[in-house]
Amino acid sequence: MTAPLDVSGQAMEAQPEAVLEGVGGKAIEGRSLGQIAWIRLKRDKAAIIGAFVVVFLTLIAIFAERPFGGLIALFGDLPNVPHNNLIDPMTSAPKAGWGGISLEHPFGLEPVNGRDLFARVLSGAQISLLVAFLATLVSVVIGALLGVVAGFFGGWVDTLISRLMDVFLAFPLLLFAIAIVGALPDQALGLQGNGLRISVIVFIIGFFSWPYIARIVRGQTLSLREREFVDAARSLGAGNGYIIFREVLPNLVAPILVYATLLIPTNILFEASLSFLGVGVNEPQASWGGMLTRAVDYYQIAPHFMIVPGLAIFITVMAFNLLGDGLRDALDPRAR
Template sequence: MTAPLDVSGQAMEAQPEAVVQGAGGKAIEGRSLGQIAWARLKRDKAAIAGAVVVVLLTLIAIFAERPFGGLIALFGDSPNTPNNDLIDPMTSAPIGAWGGMSLEHPFGLEPVNGRDIFARILSGAQISLLVAFLATVVSVAIGSLLGVVAGFFGGWVDMIISRLMDIFLAFPLLLFAIAIVGAVPDQAFGLKGNALRIAVIVFIIGFFNWPYIARIVRGQTLSLREREFVDAARSLGASRSHIIFREMFPNLVAPILVYATLLIPTNILFEAALSFLGVGVAEPQASWGGMLTRAVDYYQSAPHFMIVPGLAIFITVMAFNLLGDGLRDALDPRAR
């Protein structure tokens, strides 16, 4: 197909305005990196499903009990209310099929004391997510700062921080947590009871898990510090703090965010493991790991007591992992 000819018989060249008008009169708009990542994330149905579950669990944890809400009181008994009249005195198992499941007790009742499992699952979600989120924030804050400092300055600074990472990575974290939490008194640092135990668990998980994210941030910083925009900032006389916090950190948000979403389920499992071993949150406060500990003795007479908190942990960890994988793919600039 030949181009149109003018009066003199020579080919005419279309003007840019004509091309735009011919395309419908709409100007071509570029997309930001955030818009591109969101478009990729929306195509990942598994990641969206994981995000929905994470949002629902977070809302449940926030509004489970007063003062923020009261979902537990709205749907049933409080987590520590016994229902001895619904327990068989001969077997200590809940009366009725499927562990005493009913409209009033949708997940059934605990053996022996008859506490509502649904209410305790909601209350346990608060503990699991609170510990996981706070510990992740501590790990990310320490690891990101030390990782970017080690990668940017290099030399003896990098050597000291790297050896510190190796020491923390070789530390037997689970044994240390069991020893520390088990030796914690009932009151210290202005806290007491489960509040003190939660604070100690958050400190142990957050303070000893930072080397994992620090290694990732250090590797990313080593490649970023040789990029053109860092050289341009140096040539303009920018200070080191300006380069680190204004130039490098915005480019490190994506890997930090992805690793944080993958670290949260690990922290949930760690807290559940401590509660399962009896050194986590103490009774009568509900926790998913503590419920599994008590369920071991009744797995034959009341299997629902083990299945429900186990599924709660499984679904929560799976949702965070799906969301983390989806964010990793969406924020990867090499993905299509």
């Protein structure tokens, strides 16, 4: 059998697929949805930078103080150790350099008491990220469960949960948090001090923020419950619980993950706002919002005292927003 001829009468060359098939070439392997999303995410340089910053800040928050490691003591000063000898008694400002910045104190010193800003920023990262992660976890769990139940069952169940969402969305969350945290006793529910305050703040943010993610999950569930794989599961005798947790919820991981990364910076700002208003964690525990509160009185003699915690909040929130935007684009099945 001769090779096929083209229009000019010359023998046509074999196609690459035919050559590979003849020599036993490897078959082309498909890519999973996770691999496609990772390839898209790697192309977004801003999202990758945001992810590195988020991981870096998370590791710092975990290992900043004992019992997890003590990076503060290893690379800097302790957050609550005063250095009155480095403060000018006449102006209450650090004596040496711009804000007392030196190799021993890379971010400078607080006015009046001379506490190390580097150590206090790292210690404040623990509070901000702890509250943000735990509050987001509470919101995601409650919102995802109620949203998928409302969207899947519909009817009076959907109506009841939707009206409950409207009530929570109309609730003055900031005022409620200020009133509750400000009226807390020193000890309650087996907790005391800042441990009690952090627990109450996490509960308030998480319990009253779930309607935002519940609405997203409900809308996605309304579409998913009509898909073929749900009908196939029903035809095989699967119950509602199996369909919700094994068929519907796994298909909601992408929007839940994206919204969670965008909710974390909102919770960081909320905790900083409470601390700035004086109803967050108490001194001497460092918090970024509390540092900004004290900086208001000394910004003329020590402007770095306001700049350092302000930049910490800005960089952290920006990093989470960049990562959230990148995940949203990478996990979008319609994106190319």
